[in-house]
Amino acid sequence: MRQRQPEKLGVMGGTFDPIHDGHLLIAQSAAEEFRLDQVLFLPTGKSPHKRESQVTDSRIRCEMVKIAIQDNPTFAMSVLEAQNETINYTYLTLHRLHQMYPNASIYFIMGEDSLDDFQNWRNPKEICRLSSILVAVRGGGKDGIGAKIEKAKETYGARMHMLHAPGFSISSREIRARVQMGKSIKYMVPKEVESYIKNHSLYMGWDCDDDDGKNKADSEKTEKGTG
Numbered sequence: 001m002r003q004r005q006p007e008k009l010g011v012m013g014g015t016f017d018p019i020h021d022g023h024l025l026i027a028q029s030a031a032e033e034f035r036l037d038q039v040l041f042l043p044t045g046k047s048p049h050k051r052e053s054q055v056t057d058s059r060i061r062c063e064m065v066k067i068a069i070q071d072n073p074t075f076a077m078s079v080l081e082a083q084n085e086t087i088n089y090t091y092l093t094l095h096r097l098h099q100m101y102p103n104a105s106i107y108f109i110m111g112e113d114s115l116d117d118f119q120n121w122r123n124p125k126e127i128c129r130l131s132s133i134l135v136a137v138r139g140g141g142k143d144g145i146g147a148k149i150e151k152a153k154e155t156y157g158a159r160m161h162m163l164h165a166p167g168f169s170i171s172s173r174e175i176r177a178r179v180q181m182g183k184s185i186k187y188m189v190p191k192e193v194e195s196y197i198k199n200h201s202l203y204m205g206w207d208c209d210d211d212d213g214k215n216k217a218d219s220e221k222t223e224k225g226t227g
Helices: 021-033 058-069 090-100 112-116 124-130 145-156 172-180 191-199
Strands: 008-014 038-043 075-077 105-111 132-138 160-165
Touching: 008 021, 008 090, 021 038, 021 058, 021 105, 021 132, 021 160, 038 058, 058 075, 058 191, 090 105, 090 124, 105 112, 112 132, 112 145, 124 145, 132 145, 145 160
Parallel strands: 008 038, 008 105, 038 075, 105 132, 132 160
Antiparallel strands: none
């Protein structure tokens, strides 16, 4: 039986190295606040903003995402970017998604930090044409974010909205650092992801000074890395 395609599709890209509870909270908040039929997680492949040595193999990152979202029927994952051998740019990914989901309205989820850098993404006006943008604001909001959204609307004709998500002050970089130091990451990542990291001895030799990049949804997204 052919699966019904979503009419309102959320898109959440990121390195997800590893995926953590903050990502999941943002995705769930987007689904609820904007009544999305599905939120599609897009682990990045090659990014214009990251050295490949900084990033865990895409197959491993995709496996962690699959494990993390397996019990939520609203969540799905695509390897569209992870399997792409060329550099991923957001506007090109959105074009491909429109081909895959021709009847869907796409809601692109980014973090508030990414909004500050949005003018440096590749073809931001086309990103705004192809999607509505949800800016994740965690923990009650941030001074000045409303003005930044209004400026983006004027500059790019953006359909941009504030996405309210619970505060969760943790990054993938911090999780990697804790693993390397032998500290617990319980309650930071799903327990299945915690077990996967332990069983596969991930991040034990990681350079914890490496940053996560800018997540479109949590200060870890890359313009495809971020745009």
